Amino acid sequence: MTTIAVAETPLVLSLLRLADTALVHSHRLSEWCGHAPMIEEDLALANLALDLLGQARALYAYAAEVEGAGRTEDDLAYLRDAPQYRNVLMAELPRGDFAFTILRAFLLSAHAHPFWQAASRSTDAQLAAIAAKAEKEAAYHVRHSGEWTIRLGDGTEESRRRMLAALDALWPYTGELFEADEADRAMIAAGVLPDPAAIRPAWEATVARVFDEALLPRPADGWMHSGGRTGRHTEHLGHMLAVMQHLQRAYPGCSW
């Protein structure tokens, strides 16, 4: 099996982290295609997935350009194995039930929206342009997943039970959204990426507003999962990539 070794300068690594999170979350959302509770939601989830896929493509294309090794967005998506993926762990968890899918989309987009908003003022013009487009998409993702969170949290006994279970499962993965390592700090210092500490208040406010209406308790911040951004993943990512990369692995270089 061919795998590529990307030279991860701080900028390339940062772009891969953003792109991988978008692509992996996109793939998890796309797993609902044909399985959503109704056709309207089937389309809505596919729309979210396609927005994220578009963001991932732009970020991969830019990462490949920055790396300058002649690679394409497809090489980065299809020719890296799980330990080389840099997405946050929350994105790769199996799709779960509808409550889990919605709450994950809410927690991630409530972070993505203020993140892209801030990144649209990046000193890196290309990243700023990608962010400006992603910001509008993320705003809709917050609205859609947020309204569903409210209706499921303050819905039937069944929907509330599922939402509380999803919250228990997902909350310990939120810490990773606000991590900053050496590469991040270099990018923050250069004004390329926003400081996670500056994103946090907007995320907290959105979570508080929606949880308040959804009658969901904001869990205490206890021990948090970590590792996805450095390539230490759950056992789920490899299985997901096996499906996602199957065609390219079975027929290297194929196109249509």
Place this chain on the structure above:
Amino acid sequence: MTEQPMPLWEVFIRARSGLAHRHVGSVHAADAEMALQAARDTYTRRGEGLSIWVVPSAAITASDPADKDALFEPTASKPYRHPTFYEIPPEVGHM
């Protein structure tokens, strides 16, 4: 588990170049906000719209197809209501 059928909503979209909202179809949704989102996701995927209305289908009062003779036949014999019968003076030119 209590499961009630989702209400149906009629969707009207005002196109980029259109002046009025046009009926484009319907969606299922629990309430008005979710109906707007469902309409956005179902009917504006290709940049069709600038504005969306959703109306509960139950709010629409429709004519009975069985009444069509009584309602619509009488106009068939009133062709003079079409403006084609007016003679336009030549000096007006094209209207």
